Amino acid sequence: xxxxxxxxxxxxxxxxxxxxxxxxxxxxxxxxxxxxxxxxxxxxxxxxxxxxxxxxxxxxxxxxxxxxxxxxxxxxxxxxxxxxxxxxxx
Numbered sequence: 254x255x256x257x258x259x260x261x262x263x264x265x266x267x268x269x270x271x272x273x274x275x276x277x278x279x280x281x282x283x284x285x286x287x288x289x290x291x292x293x294x295x296x297x298x299x300x301x302x303x304x305x306x307x308x309x310x311x312x313x314x315x316x317x318x319x320x321x322x323x324x325x326x327x328x329x330x331x332x333x334x335x336x337x338x339x340x341x342x343x
Contacts (some may be wrong), residue, residue, distance in 0.1 A: 254338065264334040269327065270295055276321045281314075284334040288312040288322065297321075306330065321338030 259322065265286075270276065270293075278300070288297055289311050296303040297312030298321040304312050306328060314320045316337045 259336060259338070262330075262336045266332050267291070268322070268323045268330050268332060269328065270322050271327055274322075276323065278319045278321045279315055280319050281334060281343070282317055283337050285316050285337060286314045286320070287333045287335065289312070289331045289333075290293050290328065290332055292329040293324065293327040295322060295326075295330075297326030298323055 276298075277297070290305065290308055292308060297306055297314070298304075299314075300319045302341040303323075305334050306322075307310055322328065
């Protein structure tokens with residue numbers, strides 16, 4: 254396993270989601286995504302349910318899973334795209 258290659262392929266971002274933010278359902282075929290709520294309240298959205306996000310909570314989306322985010326106010330999340338190493342999982 255090439256740890257430097259893995260480190261270089263991790264993508265980290267910060268998003269501010271409001272009531273007006275439209276995040277369409279989407280998926281990442283070769284990456285898991287982790288959302289970490291830094292401030293505010295909102296929801297991680299899956300095809301069949303919503304997962305509440307509050308400060309300090311995480312929402313983990315396996316590769317290939319349709320997902321989105323929504324909030325009725327302000328939601329600040331850090332996101333991390335992590336490459337899938339186990340090829341049989343995807």
